[in-house]
Amino acid sequence: MDTLSLDNPVFAAYAIAAALGVLKVMGQGWMTVYRMLKVNAGYASPEDLQAGLINRAPAPDQLEVNDYVDRSRRMHRNDLENIPGFWVAGLLFVLVSPPLWLAQVLMYGFVLARGLHALAYATKRSHEVRATFYTLGSLIVIYMGCHVLWAVVTG
Amino acid sequence: MDTLSLDNPVFAAYAIAAALGVLKVMGQGWMTVYRMLKVNAGYASPEDLQAGLINRAPAPDQLEVNDYVDRSRRMHRNDLENIPGFWVAGLLFVLVSPPLWLAQVLMYGFVLARGLHALAYATKRSHEVRATFYTLGSLIVIYMGCHVLWAVVTG
């Protein structure tokens, strides 16, 4: 059996979690676009003040930080600090042949943790709530990284 | 035939597109360095105001945001929001054995879209032009993520 094929249920779990992570990261870009268009503010570049289909009513303060838009950018940044680490740690984890139950718990746990983190961030829950889900996701990736190192060293 | 070998033309297309993406992301760092040195501004850390080989004429306003330099940083951020998603979605896409023509269209299409996005951003084209190329690249990655999920679920 090939390790990186859908016949391997550990790889299938990884493929689902990693693909959902892809949709989360790309979707966050679209949440920023949606919010930017909705409030017609939070633009990033001077040329975005030109009148056009996107910006029908230009005004200089559209380049200032707008919390509604910037919140989506902060969510995106937090994703980029955590999800690519999962992508590579998860792939390496698959390649060192972990137990299936452990792979499923960690991978679906990561998806759940990041989903709840996004929900908490978007709805302005307290720092404690957001930090809890961040911690869960981060510890999963750190565990997978350590597991891989251990497997190589004891290999 | 091994899926992840150069004998597989789907993998070869991915390897070309992913490696070009690597050169784009790393090259963007060097564009920032080039612009920072050219205008001697847009530094990021207080210690960068020490006189030295990089900064021969220190001045406090060198830490302020400089659009010429910051534009390259914004291009870099946009890359990081899109290209790592392509790297993992593309790899998973290869592993679920898509048709060759589809893989080539999507992968070279992504490279083209991101190249044109960079050109539009660097030359300050309108938000509409930049958004068009962003959208094309983003939809390609989103499609690949959905294709992978569908392949796993229908296994």
Place this chain on the structure above:
Amino acid sequence: MDTLSLDNPVFAAYAIAAALGVLKVMGQGWMTVYRMLKVNAGYASPEDLQAGLINRAPAPDQLEVNDYVDRSRRMHRNDLENIPGFWVAGLLFVLVSPPLWLAQVLMYGFVLARGLHALAYATKRSHEVRATFYTLGSLIVIYMGCHVLWAVVTG
């Protein structure tokens, strides 16, 4: 022998370097958390000003940029601009079967360069010192990307 298995010493070197990169990126998040809690400043979202376990003494200026905390965020951003590129370039590099000695030099060299970059950044060494280690890491990733392209084209 499977290319992506621990029986392949080139893959083993990659797995060690990539996993250390994962721990570096995730650890940088925790350095930000540690610094934020230590100085009780540098928060990112308005709701972080609510009193709670994390923030026992809220004050409006806690949302301002704090260099001690922001330094860790800048280190994180620099990691994200370099380490994911290594993850994918390194994986592709393994898949085109480079000489073992070259793979080990590049992969452990990257880990060393990024470790020294982090040390130089955290301890506020001069821009020249930081730039030297950045350059070394960046050139390694760029070399691996070119090597992969060359292998595909001459494949």
